[in-house]
Amino acid sequence: MNKTGLQLQQVTIRFGGLxxxxxxxxxxxxxxxxxxxxxxxxxxxxxxxxxxxxxxxTEGNITFGGAPLAGLKPFEITxxxxxxTFQNIRLFGSLSVFDNVRVAFHLHLKQGVFPxxxxxxxxxxxxxxxxxxxxxxxxxxxxxxxxxxxxxSLPYGDQRRLEIVRALATQPQLLLLDEPAAGMNPAxxxxxxxxxxxxxxxxxxxxxxxxxxxxxxMGICQRxxxxxxxxxxxxxxxxxxxxxxxxxxxxxxxxxxxAPVQS
Amino acid sequence: xxxxxxxxxxxxxxxxxYALIALGYTMxxxxxxxxxxxxxxxxxxxxxxxxxxARAFGRWGFVxxxxxxxxxxxxxxxxxCAVVGIVIERLAYRPLRRRSTLTVLxxxxxxSLLLQNGGQLVFGVNPKAFPDxxxxxxxxxxxxxxxxxxxxxxxxxxxxxxxLHWIVQHTRxxxxxxxxxxNATAASLVGIDTNRIISFTFGMGSALAGAGGVLYAMxxxxxxxxxxxxxxxxxxxxxxxxxxxxxxxxxxxxxxLGFVETGVSGTRWSTFRDAIAFAILIGILLxxxxxxxxxxxxxxx
Amino acid sequence: xxxxxxxxxxLLMATLAVVGIAQSLSGRLDSYILSVAMGVGxxxxxxxxxxxxxxxxxxxxxxxxxxxxxxxxxxxVLTGRLAPQWSPLFGGQVFLLFPAALIVxxxxxxxxxxxxxxxxxxxxxxxxxxxxxxFGEIIKVIFQNLExxxxxxxxxxxxxxxxxxxVFGTAAITVYTVWALLNSSYGRxxxxxxxxxxxxxxxxxNTTRYKMVAFVVGAFFAGIAGGLFAHxxxxxNPSGFDFNKSIEIVVMVILGGMGRxxxxxxxxxxxxxxxxxxxxxxxxxxxxYSVLLILLMLTRxxxxxxxxxxxxxxxxxA
Ligand SMILES: Nc1ncnc2c1ncn2[C@@H]1O[C@H](COP(=O)(O)OP(=O)(O)O)[C@@H](O)[C@H]1O
Ligand SMILES: [Mg+2]
Numbered sequence: 065m066n067k068t069g070l071q072l073q074q075v076t077i078r079f080g081g082l083x084x085x086x087x088x089x090x091x092x093x094x095x096x097x098x099x100x101x102x103x104x105x106x107x108x109x110x111x112x113x114x115x116x117x118x119x120x121x122t123e124g125n126i127t128f129g130g131a132p133l134a135g136l137k138p139f140e141i142t143x144x145x146x147x148x149t150f151q152n153i154r155l156f157g158s159l160s161v162f163d164n165v166r167v168a169f170h171l172h173l174k175q176g177v178f179p180x181x182x183x184x185x186x187x188x189x190x191x192x193x194x195x196x197x198x199x200x201x202x203x204x205x206x207x208x209x210x211x212x213x214x215x216x217s218l219p220y221g222d223q224r225r226l227e228i229v230r231a232l233a234t235q236p237q238l239l240l241l242d243e244p245a246a247g248m249n250p251a252x253x254x255x256x257x258x259x260x261x262x263x264x265x266x267x268x269x270x271x272x273x274x275x276x277x278x279x280x281x282m283g284i285c286q287r288x289x290x291x292x293x294x295x296x297x298x299x300x301x302x303x304x305x306x307x308x309x310x311x312x313x314x315x316x317x318x319x320x321x322x323a324p325v326q327s
Numbered sequence: 328x329x330x331x332x333x334x335x336x337x338x339x340x341x342x343x344x345y346a347l348i349a350l351g352y353t354m355x356x357x358x359x360x361x362x363x364x365x366x367x368x369x370x371x372x373x374x375x376x377x378x379x380x381a382r383a384f385g386r387w388g389f390v391x392x393x394x395x396x397x398x399x400x401x402x403x404x405x406x407x408c409a410v411v412g413i414v415i416e417r418l419a420y421r422p423l424r425r426r427s428t429l430t431v432l433x434x435x436x437x438x439s440l441l442l443q444n445g446g447q448l449v450f451g452v453n454p455k456a457f458p459d460x461x462x463x464x465x466x467x468x469x470x471x472x473x474x475x476x477x478x479x480x481x482x483x484x485x486x487x488x489x490x491l492h493w494i495v496q497h498t499r500x501x502x503x504x505x506x507x508x509x510n511a512t513a514a515s516l517v518g519i520d521t522n523r524i525i526s527f528t529f530g531m532g533s534a535l536a537g538a539g540g541v542l543y544a545m546x547x548x549x550x551x552x553x554x555x556x557x558x559x560x561x562x563x564x565x566x567x568x569x570x571x572x573x574x575x576x577x578x579x580x581x582x583x584l585g586f587v588e589t590g591v592s593g594t595r596w597s598t599f600r601d602a603i604a605f606a607i608l609i610g611i612l613l614x615x616x617x618x619x620x621x622x623x624x625x626x627x628x
Numbered sequence: 629x630x631x632x633x634x635x636x637x638x639l640l641m642a643t644l645a646v647v648g649i650a651q652s653l654s655g656r657l658d659s660y661i662l663s664v665a666m667g668v669g670x671x672x673x674x675x676x677x678x679x680x681x682x683x684x685x686x687x688x689x690x691x692x693x694x695x696x697x698x699x700x701x702x703x704x705v706l707t708g709r710l711a712p713q714w715s716p717l718f719g720g721q722v723f724l725l726f727p728a729a730l731i732v733x734x735x736x737x738x739x740x741x742x743x744x745x746x747x748x749x750x751x752x753x754x755x756x757x758x759x760x761x762x763f764g765e766i767i768k769v770i771f772q773n774l775e776x777x778x779x780x781x782x783x784x785x786x787x788x789x790x791x792x793x794x795v796f797g798t799a800a801i802t803v804y805t806v807w808a809l810l811n812s813s814y815g816r817x818x819x820x821x822x823x824x825x826x827x828x829x830x831x832x833x834n835t836t837r838y839k840m841v842a843f844v845v846g847a848f849f850a851g852i853a854g855g856l857f858a859h860x861x862x863x864x865n866p867s868g869f870d871f872n873k874s875i876e877i878v879v880m881v882i883l884g885g886m887g888r889x890x891x892x893x894x895x896x897x898x899x900x901x902x903x904x905x906x907x908x909x910x911x912x913x914x915x916x917y918s919v920l921l922i923l924l925m926l927t928r929x930x931x932x933x934x935x936x937x938x939x940x941x942x943x944x945x946a
Contacts, residue, residue, distance in 0.1 A: 116830060118628050142832035154827035156820045167816045171832040177841060180812040183634055194813050234832050362754050422926055428753045429688060434925040436875055440918035448911055602769040605762035612759055613747050628826055
């Protein structure tokens with residue numbers, strides 16, 4: 065990603081009568097770990113869907129590295145360097161853990177139909193390389209031990225981590241994580257956040273993280289964007305956001321770090 | 328001019344029949360989200376029930392040829408078809424409620440094959456001449472030739488469509504039906520017995536198909552076990568054209584298709600009739616998949 | 629063994645060799661048995677190629693018979709009507725002319741597959757099923773109206789070039805192709821598309837392209853199967869390639885367990901033989917067939933040939 069990163073300009077989307085995201089502008093800088101927070105139904109997942117081309121904005125523009133993403137198919141956006149995980153896990157359930165990751169190297173494959181049929185030396189070389197890269201990625205998240213299990217048979221937490229591994233395999237510059245710690249216990253959460261910081265550093269990633277646990281978000285994010293009812297109500301460093309009255313009232317007048325964990 | 332009027336009348340009566348069948352496809356799709364392939368064979372059964380009842384009536388010395396006799400035959404066919412529809416749903420589709428679309432679709436195709444081939448065994452493969460169950464005469468209005476049967480078709484179709492509209496909009500069970508097709512899970516959460524609604528829907532759809540079968544046979548006076556294929560297909564296309572799941576859409580689609588078809592027949596394209604119908608279907612699915620009156624839904628991710 | 633030849637390729641060659649031997653001995657076989665055997669082989673080609681589309685890629689095509697028709701007519705016209713023009717190119721040698729005709733038939737069918745695939749790929753589930761069914765029927769109607777190929781009566785007197793070698797050789801190549809295509813990092817994409825299209829797109833897979841490849845490759849082999857069928861049966865007509873034929877192939881794929889190589893082959897064998905046996909029942913044949921189909925869907929929708937304990941392991945080598 066070059067200097068400009070990801071930019072949302074006045075992005076709006078309506079579903080029938082419902083304006084799920086309204087006039088949202090934001091910028092994610094290269095290499096930054098940013099948070100996206102807001103109560104349930106605020107439009108966080110919808111923002112991810114807009115960025116990745118699953119939905120087209122009703123109004124507004126999204127650019128990445130200075131180039132507009134409008135009209136690109138989701139796979140083309142991924143090829144520009146944006147990868148994501150899904151809040152409601154969408155692994156390839158019947159594929160093995162290993163295959164889930166290896167498939168995601170697709171953008172960087174040299175092989176195709178005919179090499180698969182001819183299975184010459186370069187085909188085998190590439191397959192060996194991919195297997196090794198896949199193994200390394202799985203290792204980081206300690207998933208190599210279950211590499212042959214079908215993804216759908218994994219425990220919930222492992223499935224969430226596998227989604228991250230799979231997204232990493234596309235070799236993104238920007239990674240969108242939609243509640244990656246949902247359903248985990250506090251210890252697992254801490255563990256996961258360490259891993260997220262580790263991969264951010266190791267792969268020089270920008271990360272946009274949706275997470276409900278304020279302690280966690282405040283702890284690791286450099287910058288936080290806050291949504292409520294589809295509008296952006298605040299943006300700033302963790303301490304700025306923590307003090308922001310609009311944010312406090314959005315969380316029912318509670319202290320942000322006492323906000324209930326929502327699914 | 329008279330020729331055009333003639334075409335309009337032909338188109339209307341054909342379209343009315345398509346509309347009746349299309350409603351069955353659309354109602355079932357509404358509540359169960361699958362295409363009931365066997366629907367067109369229930370249509371065929373309707374014609375056969377009418378055929379055999381008419382013969383039995385004749386043998387027992389009932390007054391034949393009166394309007395009452397015709398209506399009695401029509402109602403009997405509709406009832407028989409409703410029962411068949413409910414039984415099919417009970418035995419073949421209900422056990423598959425949570426299975427993939429593919430499984431259900433193949434089962435429906437199996438039921439359709441069974442009805443067709445069973446029909447060939449029981450009724451024989453040769454076409455049978457369909458008797459006049461309503462008094463039949465030809466009216467000549469200044470060069471415009473109308474078979475009274477066409478008027479009966481239109482009259483019956485309009486009566487049934489109005490009845491259906493009333494049931495769906497103004498009765499408890501109709502409201503429940505709309506609720507189930509809007510959101511089946513939510514409907515069952517508020518205490519609607521979805522299975523009962525689904526049975527009812529199948530019954531109604533099949534009764535309409537049965538009526539369609541009788542009316543069709545009156546205008547095309549010979550029937551055979553595979554007779555459902557082509558009108559069934561057209562009716563399905565009509566349902567998609569109107570927007571599957573939408574009742575007014577099915578009626579509109581049926582009428583449109585009836586007109587297109589009468590327009591095409593008599594030209595040199597008539598042998599391509601089915602292909603043209605399919606081309607329309609494909610065109611719609613590609614360019615306006617929600618149909619003319621249907622609503623587009625965005626998949627939630 | 630040379631390093632570039634792996635086990636699967638050796639298996640393919642061994643199969644081809646066995647088929648060659650069988651062919652050389654086929655003179656001693658009963659001609660009825662021989663024709664049933666070839667029917668089995670043709671159905672293996674049809675079922676395996678449809679398995680790529682419906683089983684592995686998770687699409688739902690009901691138009692396979694249409695592609696078969698395109699290949700059948702193309703090959704039959706080439707070996708019959710057009711033979712005088714172009715058979716000299718091959719020195720009039722059947723063993724060159726026939727495969728060339730088959731391949732051209734396959735290519736034309738693949739083009740039809742691309743034509744059908746391109747617009748259909750925006751649709752899913754039963755809508756896709758209906759549209760492919762529609763295309764299949766349109767293909768049939770077109771042949772019915774082409775006087776050049778006999779209209780509704782079809783073509784007769786097609787030379788009986790099909791034999792065990794061509795049929796089972798092609799079947800082996802089809803099975804190998806589908807297998808090899810799937811057993812690669814590229815090929816795992818077909819399965820990913822079947823599992824979750826939205827996730828597949830998000831991982832950078834061009835799902836439209838994958839579906840297109842499945843349609844084109846599937847149609848290619850269906851076309852070749854059509855050519856083999858024409859030169860086995862010696863006559864073809866449009867209604868032989870109708871909706872019911874497509875259903876027959878779909879049923880093989882479902883019986884075989886959707887996306888299982890061996891299961892689908894077994895199902896193709898079983899159903900072909902069963903259909904032959906049901907002939908005895910005359911008029912009851914189709915009734916029995918439909919009842920079996922319904923019962924099967926109600927009791928074993930996952931297919932007949934699933935070994936649950938080894939399921940995970942099999943998926944791995946799928
Ligand atoms: N495809 C869709 N169709 C209709 N409404 C949608 C769709 N996607 C999201 N919404 C609505 O948009 C709003 C925001 O949802 P979402 O982005 O999932 O919130 P969050 O992720 O912040 O909890 C919700 O009211 C949701 O119901
Ligand atoms: Mg969300």
